[in-house]
Amino acid sequence: MSHLSRRDLLKLIAASTALGSSQSVADSDNRVEAARFSERISLSQWCFHRAIFGNSRDNYSQFIKTLHQSPDDVLLGRLDPRDITKLSRQLGVDRVDLVNILFFGHAEDKPWLDDFKLRAKDNGVSFQLLMCDETGAIGASNAKARQQAIDNHKPWFEAAAYLGCKQIRVNAYGDGTYLQQLHQCAESLAVLASIGNDYGIEVLVENHGNASNNGAWLAMLIELTNHPNLGVFTDLDNFFMGGWGLNPERRYDRVQGLIDLAPYTRGVSVKSHDFDASGRETTLDYPKLLQIFQNAGFNGLYSAEFEGEHMSELSGTTATIRYIESALMANAG
Template sequence: MQRRTFVKALSSIAAASAIPPLFCNVQANSKSFDIALSQYSFHRSIFGDSQKNYQKFIQLIHSDPDAVLAGPMDPREIVVIARKLGVGHVDLANILWFGHGQDKPWLNQFKTMAKDNDVGFTCLMTDELGQLGSSDKKQRLAAIEKHKPWVETAAEIGCFQMRVNAYGDGTYLEQLEQNAESMIILAEYTQNMGIELVIENHGHPSSNAAWLAMLIEKVNHPNLGVYTDLDNFFMGGWNHSPQRRYDRTQGLIDLAPYTRGVSAKTHGFKDNGQELTIDYFAALKILTDAGFSGFVCGEFEGKSLPEMLGSQATLDLLRKTRKQIQNS
C-alpha cells in the first residue's frame, strides 16, 4: 500500500467501527486521568518488515534511519489517526523517525499536521542514545550528550516530557550509582528546557520496581519521575527465558508515588473488552489512589487485530476504566 493511500484506508476502517467523536481530555474528577495514543502502536505500519532482522534493523537506525521506514505509514500521520480515534494527545517514539530529530522542515510539517488535527504531543520516548548507566564514565557522558539534542526536539515540537532508559552494566548497586550521576545532569538540563524527565520501567534493573524507586529517591530531583508501564515488570535482559517477573501489583504500589505518566500496553482482549493479562481497573486505581492524574497512553502491541482496531479497543478500555474509577 502506498503512503498516500494509507490514511484514506484507515478512514474507512474508522468509519465502519463507529468511533466516538473527539472529546476533551481534561477531567474535573481528581481521581481520574487523561488519555493519549502511543505512536508506537503503529510501528508495524511504519517499519513494515524492516524489524525482521533485528540486528540489521539496529545497524540501519544509526547508519541510514530512513531505510527502516519500509511500511505504508508516514510517522507524522499518527496525528491524523489520533483525531479519527477521538484522542487529542499523542506520545511519540524517536525510534520511529530517528533520522529527523533535528530536521527542522520535517518537524515543522509535523507540527503543522498536529495543529491542523487539533492534536498535542505529550511524552517523547527516546531509545538508542547510549547507556546512561554505563560503568565507563566517558560512555555515560557521551550518552548524556546524545540525549540533549532530543531534549531540544521535544521542546521544539511541544512535548512536555521525555522518557529515557536506565540502562547500564555492573551490579544493581553499581548501576544505581552510575545512572544516578547521569540522571542528575539530565534532570537539570531538561528542567532548563521546560521538559520533565521520566524513566520507564523498561527491562534490566529498571523493571525491578524497588530498584527504580530507589533510583528516583537517590537522585531526589523535582524534575525527575517515572513513566510507569503496566506490563514491563520482567527483570533481566529482553530475551531471558523463562522471564523473571516482579509482581505487577507490588510494582505499581512501589512506583505510584513517583509516576508522572503511564504506558498502558495491550496485547489482546477478552470478549468483554478487558485486556487478556492486565486488570486495568485494579492497576490504574492503584495509581489514581496515590494521586496520579496525568496522561495514560494506550499502546497496542498485539498481533491478533489490525493496529487501528487494536488501538481503538485499547482506548475504549481506557475510557471504560476511567469511568469505573470515577464512579468507585
C-alpha cells in the same frame, strides 16, 4: 497494516473507530460519558510501528545497524511517521506520545520538524512526550560512556522542546551490580533532569528493561537522584526480570511494581496485547491496575500503547483507548 496503502489506511480509520465504539466495553449509550475521560488519554506513536517500519525489524541486529547509519532506510512501511497526527485526531485523542526511533534521522531537521508541527496543528493535536531509545547507557560504568549518553540525548531535548513536548522518557541502562548501576544512573539522571529544567521538560524514567524492570530498584533510583524534575513513566507490563525473552521467564510482581512506582509516576504507558469479545484486555485488568495510580493521587495521562499481533494496529489501538475510558469510568463510579 504494513501491506495497506497509506490512502487505504486512512480510509479505514473512521470506520474502524466507529466499529471499536460499538464493540467496546462502554457501549454506544455510554460514549458521551466516556468522552470526558478521553482528556486523560494520550496516543503512543509506537502503536503503529509496524505500519511505519514494515518488515525492517525482522532482522533486529541489522535494523539497529541501519538505524544508526541510515535511519530513514528502516522506514519500510506504508505509513509516514508524521501521519500519527491524523490517526490521533480520528481516534479522538488530542495528545500524542512520540518515539524517537520512528524519526531517528530528523532530530535536527528543522524543515521536517516544522512539517510535523504543522500537521499536528492542522489536526488539532499536540505532542506530550518523546521516548528516547538508542541513545546510550546513562548507567555505564565508564564515565566517558555515560557522558556520551548524556550528549546523545541533547539533540532530542532540543527536538522535544521545538515540537512542544512536555516530557521526555529515558532509559536507565547500565552495567555492573544493581548498586553500581543505581549510583551511575543517578549521576546521569541528575544532569539530564537539569537539562530538562532548562527546556521546561520533565524527565521520566520508564521501567523498560534490565534493572529498571525491578520496581523497588527504580523507586530507589528516583529517591537517590532526588531531583524535582525527575519522575517515572510507568509501563503496566515491563516487569521482566533480567530483560525480555528469557526462558524460563522471570517477573517482578506486577501489582507490587505498580505500587512501588505509583508515588513517582508522572505518566502511565497502558500496554495492551489482545482483547476478548467484550473488549477487555486478556492479560491486564485495567480497572484494578489503574486504581493503583488513582489511589496514589496520580492525575497525569494514560498513554495507549497497543503491542498485539492478533489484531490490526488500528483495531487494537481503538480497543485500547476504549478500555482505558471504561476503566476510568468504572473507577470513578
